[in-house]
Every structure is written in structure tokens, then in C-alpha cells.
Amino acid sequence: MPERSNTGERVLVGKVGLDGHDRGVKVVARILRDAGYEVIYTGLFQTPATIASAALDEDVDLVGLSMLSGAHLTLAPLVVQELRARGCTAPVVVGGIIPEPHKERLLAAGVAAVLTPGAPADEVERVIREVLDAAAES
Amino acid sequence: MTSPRELWQQAFDASPSRGADFATMSGVPLAPVYGPAEGEHPGVYPFTRGPYASMYRSKLWTMRMFAGFGTADDTNRRFKEIIRSGGDGLSTAFDMPTLLGLDSDDPMSLGEVGRCGVAIDTLADMEDLYAGIDLGAITTSMTINSPAAPILAMFVAQAEKAGTPRARLGGTLQNDILKEYQAQKEFVFPPRQSMRLVRDTIRFTAAEMPRWHSISISGYHIREAGSTAAEELAFTLANGFAYVELAIAAGLPIDTFAPRLSFFFNAHIDFFEEIAKYRAARRIWARWLRERYGAVAERSLQLRFHTQTAGVSLTAQQPEVNIVRTAIEALAGVLGGTQSLHTNSMDEAMALPTEASARLALRTQQVIAYETNVVHVADPLGGSWFVESLTDEMERQAEELFAHLEELGGGSLLEGCIKGIEDNWFQGRIADSAFELERKMNRGERIVVGVNRFTEGGSAAMDLLEITHEDEQRQLQRLGAVRADRSQPDVDAVLARLAAEAADPEVNLMPCLVDAANAYASLGEIMGTLGGVFGRYVEVPVI
Numbered sequence: 230m231p232e233r234s235n236t237g238e239r240v241l242v243g244k245v246g247l248d249g250h251d252r253g254v255k256v257v258a259r260i261l262r263d264a265g266y267e268v269i270y271t272g273l274f275q276t277p278a279t280i281a282s283a284a285l286d287e288d289v290d291l292v293g294l295s296m297l298s299g300a301h302l303t304l305a306p307l308v309v310q311e312l313r314a315r316g317c318t319a320p321v322v323v324g325g326i327i328p329e330p331h332k333e334r335l336l337a338a339g340v341a342a343v344l345t346p347g348a349p350a351d352e353v354e355r356v357i358r359e360v361l362d363a364a365a366e367s
Numbered sequence: 368m369t370s371p372r373e374l375w376q377q378a379f380d381a382s383p384s385r386g387a388d389f390a391t392m393s394g395v396p397l398a399p400v401y402g403p404a405e406g407e408h409p410g411v412y413p414f415t416r417g418p419y420a421s422m423y424r425s426k427l428w429t430m431r432m433f434a435g436f437g438t439a440d441d442t443n444r445r446f447k448e449i450i451r452s453g454g455d456g457l458s459t460a461f462d463m464p465t466l467l468g469l470d471s472d473d474p475m476s477l478g479e480v481g482r483c484g485v486a487i488d489t490l491a492d493m494e495d496l497y498a499g500i501d502l503g504a505i506t507t508s509m510t511i512n513s514p515a516a517p518i519l520a521m522f523v524a525q526a527e528k529a530g531t532p533r534a535r536l537g538g539t540l541q542n543d544i545l546k547e548y549q550a551q552k553e554f555v556f557p558p559r560q561s562m563r564l565v566r567d568t569i570r571f572t573a574a575e576m577p578r579w580h581s582i583s584i585s586g587y588h589i590r591e592a593g594s595t596a597a598e599e600l601a602f603t604l605a606n607g608f609a610y611v612e613l614a615i616a617a618g619l620p621i622d623t624f625a626p627r628l629s630f631f632f633n634a635h636i637d638f639f640e641e642i643a644k645y646r647a648a649r650r651i652w653a654r655w656l657r658e659r660y661g662a663v664a665e666r667s668l669q670l671r672f673h674t675q676t677a678g679v680s681l682t683a684q685q686p687e688v689n690i691v692r693t694a695i696e697a698l699a700g701v702l703g704g705t706q707s708l709h710t711n712s713m714d715e716a717m718a719l720p721t722e723a724s725a726r727l728a729l730r731t732q733q734v735i736a737y738e739t740n741v742v743h744v745a746d747p748l749g750g751s752w753f754v755e756s757l758t759d760e761m762e763r764q765a766e767e768l769f770a771h772l773e774e775l776g777g778g779s780l781l782e783g784c785i786k787g788i789e790d791n792w793f794q795g796r797i798a799d800s801a802f803e804l805e806r807k808m809n810r811g812e813r814i815v816v817g818v819n820r821f822t823e824g825g826s827a828a829m830d831l832l833e834i835t836h837e838d839e840q841r842q843l844q845r846l847g848a849v850r851a852d853r854s855q856p857d858v859d860a861v862l863a864r865l866a867a868e869a870a871d872p873e874v875n876l877m878p879c880l881v882d883a884a885n886a887y888a889s890l891g892e893i894m895g896t897l898g899g900v901f902g903r904y905v906e907v908p909v910i
Binding site for chain 1: 836
């Protein structure tokens with residue numbers, strides 16, 4: 230894979246709700262860090278409000294949520310709302326156990342992209358890059 | 368000196384037989400075990416080849432399917448379907464709020480109620496969960512850790528209300544709090560306060576529930592979180608040693624509680640390494656319990672375990688392939704001598720399983736048990752130069768990790784495990800191993816069919832289980848009704864007593880927790896009361 234220059238861009242990865250599965254979020258954090266991003270990990274048990282305030286405080290370009298407990302349809306839209314209510318335009322990407330029919334609903338609720346289990350590192354990097362590029366153009 | 372073969376023969380002769388025809392399909396009669404008379408034998412110390420002399424000739428493993436979703440009524444129906452389909456043990460999955468000791472109406476529970484397990488708020492839910500199921504006849508496992516003590520109390524209270532005394536209850540409480548900090552991350556109180564609750568449950572069950580397994584020491588979640596096989600083995604057994612040291616320090620003679628400790632391992636896709644891992648686990652446990660902790664009773668030395676196939680090996684891409692993965696993993700568990708088994712369903716990289724996919728997963732076990740004849744001979748891979756060598760290597764790697772933890776704890780595995788948690792040592796190692804595997808997959812050094820090779824051809828859309836917002840609403844109404852019906856002064860009184868008893872570390876909290884359950888105090892109220900005394904654990908997030 231060609232070396233990409235992602236320097237300067239800041240990504241917040243977080244766990245919202247009660248889900249303790251943190252393997253995926255940590256792997257993704259390292260993938261993005263190795264790809265040149267500044268990565269901030271919130272730790273477990275965040276609320277939509279704490280995610281949004283961390284995103285503002287850290288002045289991030291993108292918010293990644295890892296969700297494996299089935300709460301995504303409730304919590305991911307709330308995170309988008311909290312961010313926008315505070316004037317943060319950073320796109321939100323959701324990764325985790327997301328049934329296919331739920332993808333459209335998440336996208337309709339303002340989520341920029343959805344990744345599912347087994348997504349290879351290359352795909353994670355590509356999707357994050359595309360979402361950031363699209364956000365920069367809009 | 369009696370030879371291992373003679374010891375085995377005595378134990379085998381004393382074992383019951385299922386009475387099946389123990390021959391190949393072509394009629395070749397099969398011995399119960401093969402190998403030299405002086406070599407290791409199943410049912411004989413150090414039990415590398417199996418805890419029992421006759422293994423599956425006496426009893427097949429328990430086909431214990433893990434289930435739980437929505438409200439207690441929903442899960443009760445699934446339990447009954449599992450029993451109808453030939454499952455012979457129950458295993459209860461709780462939802463995230465229950466795992467963290469929160470009520471369904473807690474603001475943090477929003478969106479999580481009944482999603483990845485069943486919602487239990489009060490004794491009323493526990494009564495519905497097991498309604499119409501004879502808990503004296505079927506064994507029940509409950510995957511619960513931080514709130515294990517109050518959930519056990521609710522379980523006992525409901526069974527006794529339904530007419531089954533606690534002494535007749537058979538089953539397993541997961542109750543393995545150390546691996547929560549290391550891997551599963553559903554912790555509530557700080558480690559030492561949590562260990563006090565573990566001690567209380569060990570004391571309570573040792574005295575009053577002779578058929579109950581007080582802890583299921585679990586490597587499953589450590590592996591799912593990303594560890595290697597050897598790390599799963601070592602961390603799990605180290606945690607087991609820590610519980611042994613905890614109970615000994617509480618004044619319990621080892622042979623009063625060690626026979627009721629059980630284990631829970633992952634069956635990942637690397638077939639022979641998994642089998643070697645189970646064999647090494649039995650040998651290490653037997654040796655450490657006898658030589659280091661002075662156990663004498665044979666049952667204290669015999670490591671018995673439940674197996675679950677690897678959730679992380681399942682892929683959302685081409686999900687039908689997951690059936691094949693699960694079958695291979697389940698076979699490793701059986702050839703490794705598991706006592707009970709859960710097989711994952713093909714749709715679990717996307718959602719909780721549907722009834723149909725869970726039945727297919729159970730059928731996978733039934734094919735192994737009844738069609739393949741692999742159950743006729745104990746430890747069929749014992750004596751393989753390869754498997755024996757890999758078993759020794761697993762043991763060697765585990766002993767290295769024990770030595771590190773022992774040093775960390777100044778000679779105590781209990782202190783070493785707690786220190787390793789507080790220092791983020793376990794968490795860091797597991798994250799490193801997870802990332803290393805990810806890098807190998809991304810470089811194509813590790814092939815995953817349908818993901819980084821053989822990706823052509825998609826899959827038809829599958830019907831998936833949907834947990835709806837209505838399920839959450841029903842649970843909230845139910846909790847409201849219970850709160851309105853119960854005697855609030857009784858609840859207040861029992862919670863005040865609980866707070867007072869929690870402040871005295873010498874008191875066993877289990878009797879008070881049973882009283883709190885019977886007063887219909889909610890799990891959130893009970894855990895909140897304990898939290899007021901014990902404090903909360905906050906993990907320092909590290910990448």
C-alpha cells in the first residue's frame with residue numbers, strides 16, 4: 230500500500246453506552262495511528278454528550294464509534310445530534326455488529342459510513358480517508 | 368507401584384457406560400483409550416488426557432446453548448425451544464445493563480435493554496425467566512460477573528419460591544471478575560472489593576449449594592479480546608490460582624471449594640493448538656493444585672471445562688461459511704475433552720441468532736456426538752508426537768507467564784493478577800496480540816476465506832433477529848409495576864442493612880442479598896447500594 234500523508238488530521242474513537250467490547254476499537258485506533266492520524270481514544274462507557282464534548286475539546290476531524298451491543302440505532306443518531314447541536318461538523322463513522330438493514334437507517338440518521346466485523350485494515354483506512362475527503366469538500 | 372494403566376482400569380471399571388456400540392462403522396471394535404501402560408491415562412493424575420477414565424463413553428458433553436434476549440418471557444420461550452430440540456443445559460445471556468448492575472430505566476441503559484441478552488431488574492423477571500423449567504432436573508449457567516452475587520441471590524430466591532431448595536440447584540455462575548478487568552470490561556467495583564463478593568459466593572455455595580459451580584474461570588473472553596492461545600491458557604489458570612489463594616486466605620480448606628471450580632475456554636480455528644491448550648490446562652491445573660496448594664481430593668485436581676466456539680472467527684462476509692468454521696472449532700473442543708459446549712450460529716457477526724440458526728448450531732454438535740464416532744475413544748490424539756509436543760509447548764509458555772505474574776505479586780498469584788490489572792499489563796498484552804493478528808491478516812499472511820481470499824460471490828440476505836424498541840418499553844413498564852407493588856419500607860430496610868454489612872469486610876453478604884431479592888429490590892438499587900460503599904472502578908484508557 231502506498232504511504233499516505235494523513236498528518237494533522239485528528240480522529241476521536243469512542244465507545245458509547247455500556248458495551249465493553251474494546252478489541253475492535255483498539256485495533257482500529259492503532260491502524261489509524263500507524264496511518265498517520267492523531268488518534269484520541271475516549272475509553273469505555275461514554276454518553277452521546279461526553280463523546281460530543283470530547284470531540285469539541287479535541288477539535289477532531291472525524292468521530293469513530295465502535296458498537297457491538299445492539300444499541301447502535303438508538304445511540305449513534307444521538308451522538309450525531311449532540312455533535313451538530315454543539316456546532317461540530319465532524320463526520321461520524323460506525324463500526325461493529327451492524328445488521329445489513331440497519332446500515333441504511335444509520336446513514337439516514339447522519340452517519341457517514343458503516344464498517345462491519347472482518348473489515349480489513351486497508352478498508353478501514355480507505356473508508357476513513359474517503360469520509361474525510363468528502364467532508365473537506367462539502 | 369500401581370501402573371497408570373491399572374489405575375485407569377480401576378476407575379474405568381467403576382464408571383457407568385452409555386451402552387452405545389463402541390465400534391467403527393465397519394465393525395472394528397474400539398478400546399476406550401489407546402497408549403502404553405506406563406503413559407498418561409485419562410482419569411489419572413495429571414489428567415492431561417481427560418478428567419475422567421471413561422470420558423464420553425459414560426456421558427456425552429452437555430450441549431449447553433447460550434441464549435438471552437429481550438424480556439424474560441422472550442428468553443423463557445427460547446429456553447423451552449432449546450430443551451425441545453435436545454439441548455440439555457441452559458446458559459443465560461444477560462443484557463448490558465444487567466451485566467453492569469443497572470436497572471432498565473437507568474439513563475445509561477437507553478438503547479441497551481434486552482439487546483444482547485435478557486433484561487433482569489428484579490426477582491419478578493427471574494421468576495419469568497425460568498417459569499415452567501424444573502431447575503432441579505436441568506443445570507443452569509449464568510454469564511454474569513460484576514453483579515454475580517445479587518444475581519445468584521435472585522436465582523436462589525426464585526427457585527425456592529418455585530419449590531426447589533438451593534441444595535438441589537445444579538449449575539454455574541460465571542463470577543470470574545478478574546477477566547472482566549483484563550478483557551471483557553464489564554466491571555463495576557474496584558478489583559479488591561469485587562474479590563470480596565467472589566469470596567462471599569464461594570463461601571455461600573460451598574456451605575449451601577453442593578451441586579453448584581461457584582466460578583467459571585473464563586479464558587473465552589480473554590481470547591475473544593485478542594490474546595494468543597497460550598495467553599488465554601496462562602491468564603485463565605493464573606486467575607484460577609488467584610481465586611484459590613483468595614479462598615484459602617478466607618480460611619476455606621482447599622478441598623471444600625476447589626472441586627466446584629470450573630473453566631470456560633475458547634475453541635478457535637487453529638485446530639491442533641486448541642486441543643493442545645486444553646490438554647496442557649488439565650495437566651497444569653492438576654500439578655499446581657496438588658503441589659503448590661496441597662489439594663488431595665481427586666475432584667480438586669480434575670480441570671473440567673465448558674467450550675464455546677470463537678465468536679471472533681465469524682465473518683459478516685459469506686456468513687454461511689461460519690457453519691463450517693463452527694463445526695471445526697466444536698470438533699477441537701470435543702477432541703480436547705470438553706464437558707460442555709456452545710456452538711455459535713452463522714448469523715452472529717451481524718446479530719443475535721434466530722431460532723433457526725441456533726437450532727442449526729445445536730445440530731452441528733449432534734452430528735459430532737452421534738454420527739462421527741469420535742466420542743468412542745478418550746483423547747484420540749494423545750500420543751501423537753505433534754500434539755504431545757504442542758501440549759508441552761503450551762505448558763512451557765504458560766509457566767513463563769506464571770513466573771512473571773508471581774514476580775509481579777511478590778510470590779502471590781492473587782496479588783500478581785490484581786497488580787497486572789492495575790498496571791494494564793494484561794490489557795496491553797492482549798491488545799498487542801490482537802493487533803499483531805490484524806497485521807498478519809492485512810498483509811495476507813493469515814487467510815480468512817471470504818474476507819481476504821475467495822471473496823467472489825456474495826450471500827443472499829439473511830433473516831436476522833430484531834430486538835425492538837417495544838421490547839424495551841415492555842421491560843420499563845414491568846419494572847414500574849414491580850416497584851409500585853412491592854413494600855417500599857421493606858426494600859429500604861434491606862438496602863440499609865446491605866450498606867451496613869458491606870462496610871464490614873468480614874460479613875458474608877449473600878444472606879442479605881437473598882433477602883433483598885425476596886423484597887423485590889432491583890438489581891440497580893442493590894448494586895448502587897454496594898457501590899456507595901465499595902466505590903467504582905474506572906479504567907485508564909490505553910490504545
